[in-house]
Every structure is written in C-alpha cells, then in structure tokens.
Amino acid sequence: MVAKKIFAYTYIYLILLFLYLPVLYLIVFSFTEATYAGQWAGWSWNLYPRLFQDKEIMTALGNTLIIAAISSLLSTLIGTLGAIGVFYCKKGVRHFIEGLNQINVVNAEIVIAMSLTVMFVFVGQHFFGGNSIFSFWTLLIGHCCLSVPFVYLNVKPKIQQMDPALYEAALDLGSSPNQAIHKVIIPQIIPGIMAALLLSFTLSLDDFIVTAFTRGSGLLSGGSQIETLSTLVQSKIKKGAVPPELRALTTIIFLIVLTIVIIYSIRVNAKSKGKRSFGKSHAERRIGFNANPLN
Numbered sequence: 001m002v003a004k005k006i007f008a009y010t011y012i013y014l015i016l017l018f019l020y021l022p023v024l025y026l027i028v029f030s031f032t033e034a035t036y037a038g039q040w041a042g043w044s045w046n047l048y049p050r051l052f053q054d055k056e057i058m059t060a061l062g063n064t065l066i067i068a069a070i071s072s073l074l075s076t077l078i079g080t081l082g083a084i085g086v087f088y089c090k091k092g093v094r095h096f097i098e099g100l101n102q103i104n105v106v107n108a109e110i111v112i113a114m115s116l117t118v119m120f121v122f123v124g125q126h127f128f129g130g131n132s133i134f135s136f137w138t139l140l141i142g143h144c145c146l147s148v149p150f151v152y153l154n155v156k157p158k159i160q161q162m163d164p165a166l167y168e169a170a171l172d173l174g175s176s177p178n179q180a181i182h183k184v185i186i187p188q189i190i191p192g193i194m195a196a197l198l199l200s201f202t203l204s205l206d207d208f209i210v211t212a213f214t215r216g217s218g219l220l221s222g223g224s225q226i227e228t229l230s231t232l233v234q235s236k237i238k239k240g241a242v243p244p245e246l247r248a249l250t251t252i253i254f255l256i257v258l259t260i261v262i263i264y265s266i267r268v269n270a271k272s273k274g275k276r277s278f279g280k281s282h283a284e285r286r287i288g289f290n291a292n293p294l295n
Contacts, residue, residue, distance in 0.1 A: 079151025134216030
C-alpha cells in the first residue's frame with residue numbers, strides 16, 4: 001500500500017515537473033535583461049517597464065486581446081446555442097451533427113486555414129470585383145471556426161446531465177422558447193459555458209496558423225496587416241532574436257490565466273460543497289435525523 005502511494009505521488013510530481021518546469025524557467029528569465037534566452041545578466045525588473053513602452057508589442061497585444069475577446073464571445077454563443085439545439089434534435093440528426101463537429105475537432109489546423117483562405121479568395125474574386133476581402137472580419141471568422149467545435153464539446157456534457165423534460169415543462173407553464181432557454185436551460189449549464197469561454201479565448205490567444213492565413217489590415221495596426229503576438233514572434237524569429245520583453249509579457253499572461261483558473265475552481269468547488277450540504281441537510285430533515293429518538 002505504501003509503495004503504491006509512493007509510486008502514485010512520484011508519477012504526479014514528475015508530470016507536474018514536466019509540464020511546469022519550462023514555465024518556471026520562463027518566469028525566472030523574465031527578471032534578467034539578457035538578449036538571448038538562457039543567458040543570465042543579473043537580476044533586473046527592467047523588462048517589465050520596457051514591455052509597456054514597446055509600441056510594437058503593445059499593438060500586437062491589443063490586437064490579440066480584441067480578437068480573442070470578440071471571437072470567444074461569438075464562439076461561445078454559437079456553440080452553446082448549437083449544443084442546445086442538437087440536444088433536442090432527433091437521434092439520427094444528432095449523431096450526424098456530432099460526427100461533423102468531431103471532424104473539425106480532430107482536423108489539422110492547416111486544413112481549416114487553407115480552406116478559409118481559398119473561400120475568401122473565391123468570394124473576393126467573384127463578389128467584390130476581384131478585390132481582396134482579407135480584413136479583421138475574415139480573421140474573426142477564422143477564429144470562430146477554430147473555436148466553435150470545442151465550445152460544443154464543453155457545453156454538451158452539461159446539457160446531457162440536464163433533465164430534458166424541464167424545457168417542455170417551462171413551455172407548458174406559459175414560457176416562450178427564449179424564456180425557457182434563458183431561465184431554465186442556461187443556468188444549469190453555466191459551468192460548461194464558462195469553461196468553453198476560457199478555452200475559446202485561449203485558442204484564439206495563441207493561434208498562429210489561422211491568423212497567418214486569414215488576417216488583413218485593420219484594428220490597432222491601422223492600414224498595415226494585423227499583427228498579433230503569435231505573428232509578431234514568428235516575424236522576429238525570422239529576423240533574429242525574439243525581443244526579451246516578450247519573456248515578461250508571457251509571464252504576465254501565464255499569471256493572469258493561472259489566477260483566473262484558481263478563482264474559477266474555488267467558486268465551482270464552493271458551489272458543489274454548498275449543493276452537497278444542502279442536499280444532505282434536506283435528506284436528514286426528511287428522515288427525521290434530528291428528531292429525538294425517545295419521542
């Protein structure tokens with residue numbers, strides 16, 4: 001038994017070390033001004049103030065956050081409504097749509113990017129007088145196409161845990177379909193929706209392939225081609241070294257994401273404990289657990 005525990009904990013710690021040791025290195029080297037990663041030039045906070053003074057990085061960061069925020073909201077809305085609709089479809093239709101969604105999940109990202117590129121070129125040539133339509137909107141469509149299938153997969157298990165008769169009961173009591181969805185279904189699947197929102201935001205945040213194929217000019221880049229963090233890093237690598245300020249930026253992003261995940265996990269666990277304690281006390285009252293046995 002002791003050997004089994006030792007093996008289990010050793011395995012867990014090795015996995016954690018494998019996953020987070022590179023992140024630890026990143027955080028440590030964000031406190032040195034060395035140009036090249038792996039070099040040490042003494043402790044320094046200077047990368048952090050320099051980060052916010054770098055106009056190129058701030059523009060790319062702003063573009064990235066705008067695209068990630070808008071695309072994650074749209075993807076979550078589309079994927080959630082799609083999951084609800086598919087749940088109430090006939091079995092054959094539901095299986096067909098789920099199969100189509102699964103193809104997009106396992107499909108290579110380059111296939112999605114190239115498909116969108118060909119479609120946008122065709123639309124530009126035949127419906128816009130041969131002009132290029134690549135812009136913020138094509139980039140947004142690309143990120144939504146990337147994220148929606150994963151939103152569906154996150155929301156689907158929560159919908160399956162729900163009693164399918166609740167929606168019909170709400171309609172029988174006089175609610176409109178929109179009211180039934182808003183007041184009955186959505187509150188029960190909020191954890192799945194929030195998880196899907198975070199996942200789609202992360203997918204958009206670090207995407208490179210779809211961005212590189214579908215971006216045009218606009219946003220904070222003005223008349224120039226939209227630059228995101230991923231495309232900025234790629235262009236810098238082609239020219240030489242990656243700006244050391246990006247080590248500070250990625251450290252900040254990691255800490256923000258870590259904080260959000262911790263807060264979300266604490267809230268979910270607190271709600272779960274509250275529901276369990278409520279259910280337990282309710283059951284105890286029903287069976288007379290607190291009643292005096294002598295009476």
